[in-house]
Amino acid sequence: MIARIEHGAHQGDHLALLTVLRSVLVGVPDAALIPLWRHGFPGLMTDLTPARLDGEQRGERLAELKSRIEAAAAELPGDVPGLDGLRGWEAGLLAAMEHLAVLRIAFESEAADVFIERLRRLFLPEALEAARYLGPYRLANLDRFFRQLSAALEEGGGDPTAILRALRRSVAESREAEEGRPKDGAEDAVQVMTIHGAKGLDFGHVYLLQLHKPPGGEGGLGTEVGRLAEGRFEMRLFGVPTLGFDRVEAERRAVEASERVRTLYVAMTRAKDRLVLLGNWPDGGAAPRPPEQARTHLELLAWRPERPEAPLVELWAAAEASGGAGVLDATGALWTFPALRGGTEAAAGEAERGEAEPPAVEEIARASIRLREHQAAAGRRMDRTWGGAASEEAHERLREELAARRLAEGDEEPRRGRPAPGGGNEIDREAAMALGGAVHRALEEWDLAADPREELARQRIHLPAYLAPLARGEVVERTLPRAEELLDRFAAGRLLERLRGLAGHLVARELPVLLPPRDGDHAPVGVVTGAVDLVYRDPETGHLVIADYKTDEVDDPEDLARRAAVYAPQGAIYVRALQEALELPQPPRFELWFLRADRVVG
Structure with a gap:
């Protein structure tokens, strides 16, 4: 950033x-x-x-x-x-x-x-x-x-x-x-991370796992190069080292030993209330290794002077004699043996149950059916996208409506540049998306305090730049005249006059939307995104209103009503997003501003 x-x-x-x-x-x-x-x-x-x-x-x-x-x-x-x-x-x-x-x-x-x-x-x-x-x-x-x-x-x-x-x-x-750190988010969630990833963070409860596990490696069979302090290079080629490579390994071990002490300190100091260390304790017969020779974090812990002098078997016996699963040492650390926890109860339960009976054939069949259902549900979920646009369902409905109309007219192929029933020409999907994006950008940047004719001229100059990231080649050539025509209509019509009249009541223009999706087989799994074109307060009631610009090439009132029904799911998402984000007692009103028809449909 x-x-x-x-x-x-x-x-x-x-x-x-x-x-x-x-x-x-x-x-x-x-x-x-x-x-x-x-x-x-x-x-x-x-x-x-x-x-x-x-x-x-x-x-x-x-x-x-x-x-x-x-x-x-x-x-x-x-x-x-x-x-x-x-x-x-x-x-x-x-x-x-x-x-x-x-x-x-x-x-x-x-x-x-x-x-x-x-x-x-x-x-x-x-x-x-x-x-x-x-x-x-x-x-x-x-x-x-x-x-x-x-x-x-x-x-x-x-x-x-x-x-x-x-x-x-x-x-x-x-x-x-x-x-x-987040003030109120995910405080009770379990965070699984590496020691390096936890640096700088702290948690109420910290569990350090597999402290007995040594670091991985290739076992000395690979090819690697090391540089000594005086600048000379030594290497191991397909497992065969040069004469001075043992010094490279010694220097690496020293660095790893220091890093092991540092990471153990970092890990143990992440806990605010409770620290649990888990691992297989070294055999009691061997003397603890000094820190510079330790290969695991648990060997570092075993070396500390405050460790219990009694061997592990005596600690086990003391915990078993107390009737519990753990015992405190002189420093106040609790030594817990999971094998002692719940052993009596588990044995009693097994005695009561006796020898386990195999499940009946009917139960196996029912379990198989449930498994197939779960597999099918998992497959449907995997087919869903992670994120989706708020307008996705509306655009799908629009494509279905246009396909049905072409089929009714006996035209099975998508039309490109042919006369459309509602006036103007139909254009392909890429050009339509570029047209909508460029015009939306112009309306977002429109200076409502400027002279309308001067502002129209300024936005016409910017249209090629608005189109540049949205389309390429011939698509731009086809789309630019349409975008200019649409801006001319907007500037000469009632919608600009209405927008200028709302200048003192505007709340947001191109407001980003990010919210969780609804349930459904075709809904995205993670998020729904979009942008609300205009949010303003009704001058009479003071209630919030959402306005969405549409560049559809329709003029007839019946066509406008059908398009409004198509865009209803998109409006419902925007209404839900604004109402939930602002905790509104009632949903805001949703309007569609059809730029070509110069009409507002509520």
Whole structure:
């Protein structure tokens, strides 16, 4: 995140740019970095400076940046491992670079809190980190980072160097503190992690498992190279060492011994209330190994001077004599023997049951049926996606409706560029999605305080840049005139007048939505995402209203009513998200603003 801030402030810092590209928020594959540099990508990013370019020039530069990215993507070989999992990275990269250009303008012209909110809204770091392992902790640390960023922006007075210096100093001096942990999330959940992963955290109860287990290794049969302190290299080649490789191994053992002591200390100091150490205690006949020779954490514990002098068998006998499963030593540590816990009760239970009877054939048949049902349910769950769009069901309904209409008209093939019954032309799905995305972006950025004609001209200039990350080639050529026509209709119609009249009552524009899905065989497993186009308060009642822009090519009132029914599931998700997030006593009203028809359908 600091690299993202740094590149937003210093456009020529290519190291920060490289860090941003490889981050999870952008996800450029490593194989694409050299082709990008070869096509002059860093230089173009440097030129995207607010002081150097006006709006039209910035749009032209983004279009050029898009062509360079596509050229770099075309050079990637198809056999790069894992590249299929990053399919579409070039579109994400262009969108991220466009966001960075916006952030550069915001950094120079907007207040600190506005800049931070724009950063969070454009890149959605909270949503990404929440979905990762230990999400609550990541969210808490993100919140702390943004507080530090806000303070640095206020103190730096707009000086990028001072701001970045303050952030780096904060990171260098940071310690895992209470405010870096979630306040109320997952406190009672069981966290399974490595010792290194637990560093900086603390828990009420900590269980350290398999302390007797030695570290793994290849048993000296592999090939490896080591460097001695004086700089000379020694090696083991297919299991055969050079003459000085024993010194390399001795140095490694010393480092591993120190690391073993450190990790044991880290692990044992994570507990606030209770620490449980589990492992097979060494045989009592052998003398404990000193710390520098210990190979396991349990051998380190066995060496401590406060350990019980009695052998393990005597501790066992003492615990058994007390009628329990454990005994306290002189230091107050409780030695527990799981084999003694519940042994009497288990034996009594076995005596009462006698010899176990095999299950009946009918019971086996019923269990087989249940197993098949569970397997089928598990298969259906595995077929479901992790995340889904709030508009997914509505778009599926729309595709079904259009397919049914084409079938009724005797046209079995999807139409591209033919006259549509509702007026205008039908376009393919990619072009329709690009058209909707670009127009939505224009309405989000529309300055309601500006002169409508001047603002329309400004948004028409930006349309190519809005389309660039959404489509390519001929799709852009087909979509741009339609987007311009739709903006012209909006500017000349009643919807812009209505939106300008609501300027003082707006709550949010393009509000991100993230909520758990409903149950169902086709619902996503993890999350539902989306963006609410407009949230405002009704000037008369003060109640919240959700408005969703639609670019559908329909004008007839009956067609509008049918489309409203199609989009009802999407509206229900937005209503549920807002009502649950704000704990509203009643659901907000949902409206559809059909831009081509210049109509609002409630």
